[in-house]
Amino acid sequence: MFKPHIAFLILGWALSLIFPHVQSPSFAQTAAAAVDESRDRGIELYRQKKFKEAAKSLKKAVAKNKTDEQSWYYLGLALVQLPKEFKDSSKPFETAIKLKPDFAAAHAGLSYSFLRRNKPGDALRTAQAALTLDPRLAIAHYVISVVKLNSRP
Numbered sequence: 001m002f003k004p005h006i007a008f009l010i011l012g013w014a015l016s017l018i019f020p021h022v023q024s025p026s027f028a029q030t031a032a033a034a035v036d037e038s039r040d041r042g043i044e045l046y047r048q049k050k051f052k053e054a055a056k057s058l059k060k061a062v063a064k065n066k067t068d069e070q071s072w073y074y075l076g077l078a079l080v081q082l083p084k085e086f087k088d089s090s091k092p093f094e095t096a097i098k099l100k101p102d103f104a105a106a107h108a109g110l111s112y113s114f115l116r117r118n119k120p121g122d123a124l125r126t127a128q129a130a131l132t133l134d135p136r137l138a139i140a141h142y143v144i145s146v147v148k149l150n151s152r153p
Contacts, residue, residue, distance in 0.1 A: 038058070039057075039058065042058035042074055045057060045078075055075060055078040055082065069095075069099040069106070072093070076089045076096065076106070076110070077089075077109055080112060086117070093109045105137065107126050111126035111129075123143050127143040
């Protein structure tokens, strides 16, 4: 008796031998769904101001997909809010910018990270870069204002 599901399994196995570089759609979709779930969970936790939990979830997301600039960006946002970890917030923003150079919000986040780390020159430079990309970014205007106020005699 012919069993079509066995024939499809054999066909799939044979094709995987011929084309080993092609992932099966179900695996690719499962992996992408896991990244999306970690990222979405991290963003939701960030919006709930649960920064430590958000950072944990977003670290999982970037470990699964190192090219997801949104996960890197939100990881930076979460870390910059944590008193003991804000010094580590620059790297995620820098990674997001490397992945997407015109990511204005990531430039603004990096400028705020520099401001928190008392690096006014870097903060000013990156805030200006953010405003070049998107002149409506309030955080970039804030960073520039704070740097200028603090540099007054």
